[in-house]
Amino acid sequence: MTSEQITAAIGALEVALASGELTIEYSGRRVTYRSTTELVAALDYFRRAQLGVPASGPAPASADRGTYAAFERD
Structure with a gap:
């Protein structure tokens, strides 16, 4: 998918989520989700x-926005 299609999908999904609809249309596509959970x-x-983060699994370090503590034994 192109970045424009991804942006269009996000916009359509956000509108659907706000309105309670389960069917969206973007870039000439029409998709109906079975539940709000699936839509989210x-x-x-x-x-x-x-x-640019993988669809599943942990996010790469470049996408990390958290802080972690490290403990070591002396």
Whole structure:
């Protein structure tokens, strides 16, 4: 998918989520989700794709925004 298609999908999913609809249309495609949970999962998928993060699994270090503590034994 192109970045424009991903952006269009995110916009359509956000509108559908806000309005309670389960059917979206973007870039000439029409998709009907079975539940709000499925729609939210699709939104998460496209947001991750937009950031270049793999669709599943842990995010790469470049996408990490957290802070971690390290403990060592002396």
